[in-house]
Amino acid sequence: MSEAGSGRPTTIVLDCMGSDHGPLEAVTAAAQLSIARPDFHLLLVGDDAQLSPMLDELEYDPGRLSIRHTDQWVAMDESPRGVFDRKPEASILVACKIVSDGRADAVVTAGNTGGAILAAALGLGRIPGVRRAALAAVTPTEQTHGPNQDPFSLLLDVGATLSASARDLVTFAIMGSAYASAISSNPAPSVALLSNGTEAHKGPAEVVQAHRILAGLSEVNFAGNVEGLDIPRGSVDVVVTNGFMGNVVLKMLEGIGEVISDLAQDAYARKFLWRFGLTMLSSGLRQIQRALDWEEYGGAPILGFAQPIIKAHGRSRAKAIANACKVAAKASRSDMIRVIERAVARIPDEDGEEEARTRDP
Amino acid sequence: MSEAGSGRPTTIVLDCMGSDHGPLEAVTAAAQLSIARPDFHLLLVGDDAQLSPMLDELEYDPGRLSIRHTDQWVAMDESPRGVFDRKPEASILVACKIVSDGRADAVVTAGNTGGAILAAALGLGRIPGVRRAALAAVTPTEQTHGPNQDPFSLLLDVGATLSASARDLVTFAIMGSAYASAISSNPAPSVALLSNGTEAHKGPAEVVQAHRILAGLSEVNFAGNVEGLDIPRGSVDVVVTNGFMGNVVLKMLEGIGEVISDLAQDAYARKFLWRFGLTMLSSGLRQIQRALDWEEYGGAPILGFAQPIIKAHGRSRAKAIANACKVAAKASRSDMIRVIERAVARIPDEDGEEEARTRDP
Numbered sequence: 087m088s089e090a091g092s093g094r095p096t097t098i099v100l101d102c103m104g105s106d107h108g109p110l111e112a113v114t115a116a117a118q119l120s121i122a123r124p125d126f127h128l129l130l131v132g133d134d135a136q137l138s139p140m141l142d143e144l145e146y147d148p149g150r151l152s153i154r155h156t157d158q159w160v161a162m163d164e165s166p167r168g169v170f171d172r173k174p175e176a177s178i179l180v181a182c183k184i185v186s187d188g189r190a191d192a193v194v195t196a197g198n199t200g201g202a203i204l205a206a207a208l209g210l211g212r213i214p215g216v217r218r219a220a221l222a223a224v225t226p227t228e229q230t231h232g233p234n235q236d237p238f239s240l241l242l243d244v245g246a247t248l249s250a251s252a253r254d255l256v257t258f259a260i261m262g263s264a265y266a267s268a269i270s271s272n273p274a275p276s277v278a279l280l281s282n283g284t285e286a287h288k289g290p291a292e293v294v295q296a297h298r299i300l301a302g303l304s305e306v307n308f309a310g311n312v313e314g315l316d317i318p319r320g321s322v323d324v325v326v327t328n329g330f331m332g333n334v335v336l337k338m339l340e341g342i343g344e345v346i347s348d349l350a351q352d353a354y355a356r357k358f359l360w361r362f363g364l365t366m367l368s369s370g371l372r373q374i375q376r377a378l379d380w381e382e383y384g385g386a387p388i389l390g391f392a393q394p395i396i397k398a399h400g401r402s403r404a405k406a407i408a409n410a411c412k413v414a415a416k417a418s419r420s421d422m423i424r425v426i427e428r429a430v431a432r433i434p435d436e437d438g439e440e441e442a443r444t445r446d447p
Numbered sequence: 448m449s450e451a452g453s454g455r456p457t458t459i460v461l462d463c464m465g466s467d468h469g470p471l472e473a474v475t476a477a478a479q480l481s482i483a484r485p486d487f488h489l490l491l492v493g494d495d496a497q498l499s500p501m502l503d504e505l506e507y508d509p510g511r512l513s514i515r516h517t518d519q520w521v522a523m524d525e526s527p528r529g530v531f532d533r534k535p536e537a538s539i540l541v542a543c544k545i546v547s548d549g550r551a552d553a554v555v556t557a558g559n560t561g562g563a564i565l566a567a568a569l570g571l572g573r574i575p576g577v578r579r580a581a582l583a584a585v586t587p588t589e590q591t592h593g594p595n596q597d598p599f600s601l602l603l604d605v606g607a608t609l610s611a612s613a614r615d616l617v618t619f620a621i622m623g624s625a626y627a628s629a630i631s632s633n634p635a636p637s638v639a640l641l642s643n644g645t646e647a648h649k650g651p652a653e654v655v656q657a658h659r660i661l662a663g664l665s666e667v668n669f670a671g672n673v674e675g676l677d678i679p680r681g682s683v684d685v686v687v688t689n690g691f692m693g694n695v696v697l698k699m700l701e702g703i704g705e706v707i708s709d710l711a712q713d714a715y716a717r718k719f720l721w722r723f724g725l726t727m728l729s730s731g732l733r734q735i736q737r738a739l740d741w742e743e744y745g746g747a748p749i750l751g752f753a754q755p756i757i758k759a760h761g762r763s764r765a766k767a768i769a770n771a772c773k774v775a776a777k778a779s780r781s782d783m784i785r786v787i788e789r790a791v792a793r794i795p796d797e798d799g800e801e802e803a804r805t806r807d808p
Contacts, residue, residue, distance in 0.1 A: 228706045245643060248643065248650070248651050249651055280695060281691075282606060282609065282690070282691055282694035282695065289609070289691065290609050290610055290691055313694075313695070313698045314694065314695040314696060314697065314698030314699035314700075314701070314702060315698045315699065315701050315702030315705065316702065317699050317702060318699065318702040318703045318705075318706045319702055319705070319706065327695075329643070330642075330643055330650065330651055330692075331691075331692060331695060333643035333674075333675065334641060334643065334674070334675040334692060334696065335675060335695065335696075335699065336675065337674045337675030337676045338675035338676065338678050338679065338696065338699060339675075340675070340676050341675060341676030341677065341678060341679040341680055342679045342703060344676065344679075344680070345589045345679045345680065
């Protein structure tokens with residue numbers, strides 16, 4: 087871990103392989119950052135036969151950018167099950183191992199999500215006390231959040247842990263709080279459990295139990311339960327749920343964005359006034375689209391591992407990957423991992439927790 | 448059960464008590480229907496000291512409307528737990544018992560949802576083979592559904608059964624299909640499970656198991672899994688999930704409606720062009736609002752009981768309650784209950800089902 091302003095740059099390992107648009111986006115991002123950010127070092131992992139010719143066409147600072155060759159990687163549509171037995175030198179696993187060996191500070195990838203989670207578990211290792219990882223994503227909100235007035239809140243888990251026990255949900259609350267604090271400079275983000283009612287007794291057993299634990303945990307600015315309508319409103323900074331629910335919620339928001347976009351195109355074809363109406367509304371729609379736009383926010387952190395790892399969207403262009411690198415560096419320079427480790431150690435061992443765990447598939 | 452066009456009218460028992468706007472809305476709906484619908488008989492359950500003076504002010508057909516007095520009812524904010532021990536003559540329980548005694552065909556209430564579900568369990572009894580009830584609601588969609596081109600699909604469960612086993616989910620699929628078929632004249636509505644991916648192996652264990660059972664059940668037009676983005680799109684006619692997920696999804700849609708409405712008001716105050724844009728968009732927004740509007744669609748069926756029961760929204764006005772009565776009559780005159788009973792009897796007893804049941808809280 088390095089500090090901003092100190093001598094040593096922050097080294098970001100960039101997995102260049104397996105994304106939708108090929109390695110050029112990651113290579114371009116790295117080349118630009120090597121010039122623009124003297125506090126960064128970029129270590130590209132991937133097929134040198136592809137990366138070097140791309141680099142030759144770009145302007146970059148060779149003192150701040152290097153390549154670690156491998157000819158194996160996880161394809162976007164490949165099942166992560168057993169993939170690292172078949173491909174022990176897969177780029178994402180190599181990237182994680184470079185960080186855990188202490189030769190770099192954080193990982194960024196735009197490749198296969200399941201592969202990234204598995205590589206982090208194998209290569210980075212979990213923060214002591216964390217049993218399950220969580221993938222966090224931003225969702226657009228009406229209310230703004232934190233000192234930067236961000237028009238979005240953080241939702242986790244969105245797909246790493248389908249069924250979460252009470253202890254997992256408490257851990258996700260701690261991790262979401264620490265990440266939001268590190269990235270958005272909000273010293274005490276408000277954190278809530280997603281449930282079917284605001285009262286403490288509402289929800290499945292694991293949510294009720296997590297509520298009770300969080301109410302007694304001073305490390306989290308716990309706001310109680312929120313309901314579905316609080317997600318678009320943005321009543322809190324961090325919303326905690328299991329990966330099954332979070333996945334459905336996130337994809338619903340994507341779907342609503344698509345429907346708005348379809349309505350606009352449909353209107354264009356059929357009715358000028360509709361189109362005109364959408365143009366009038368465009369500043370509001372732009373705000374919503376910006377919040378949903380991975381290009382602007384640089385990807386989703388995979389939380390629970392001993393070093394930061396950021397999953398950029400598979401469709402990411404160079405700008406999005408560069409933003410993901412900046413977010414990864416910010417997380418690495420913060421005390422996020424130590425904050426999580428300390429808070430997780432304070433989760434009480436409750437009766438019934440083991441029973442709840444055995445209910446997970 | 449009575450047939451349309453036959454001699455005997457369909458008798459709807461209307462629980463008049465405990466809704467947000469008081470008994471007048473239900474009384475007004477009943478008075479209007481007693482004149483407009485010679486094929487209906489309305490039986491009002493509630494406090495005669497309130498109902499009779501209201502009725503005296505209205506035009507109605509005394510041959511098609513009667514009152515069953517009770518001075519007990521469940522309040523809107525009352526916990527359903529043990530309420531019928533304290534109030535054995537509560538209006539919703541009396542209403543259900545009148546139907547199960549064969550003196551009426553269906554129940555309509557705008558009162559406490561939990562009270563209605565519990566009263567149905569105690570008063571109506573479950574359809575043989577149905578273990579858990581489901582509350583179904585309509586959600587607005589981009590695509591239209593069925594021969595009436597309805598701009599909405601059916602979502603269940605939205606809050607009756609928080610944790611659903613595989614067998615419960617299969618039962619909900621059967622019930623949602625039978626209800627959609629009865630109400631929207633769609634002979635084979637498409638039905639899908641909500642999951643975190645379209646593949647058969649995606650989702651928690653109970654969803655994977657329900658998928659396998661539904662794939663072999665000819666009674667349901669099973670379309671496989673859908674994801675969160677299919678909810679606003681409206682890819683299928685009926686979406687099946689547990690009550691926890693369904694509640695969050697439904698309230699998220701409500702919240703998004705509110706945000707759109709807030710944006711409009713905010714725009715009015717601050718910027719004329721925004722307001723103008725929303726006006727231009729109004730035909731589209733009206734379509735969305737209409738789909739979310741309980742006034743138009745008459746409420747949510749509570750499925751799984753031996754006779755139809757429709758829960759109108761607590762905020763319902765007379766028009767919404769009258770629509771709920773029409774929906775209740777349509778369900779009663781259809782073969783919905785028999786269709787559900789026959790299909791549920793064909794759910795295979797799978798290994799692991801009992802294990803899955805013990806995981807419910």
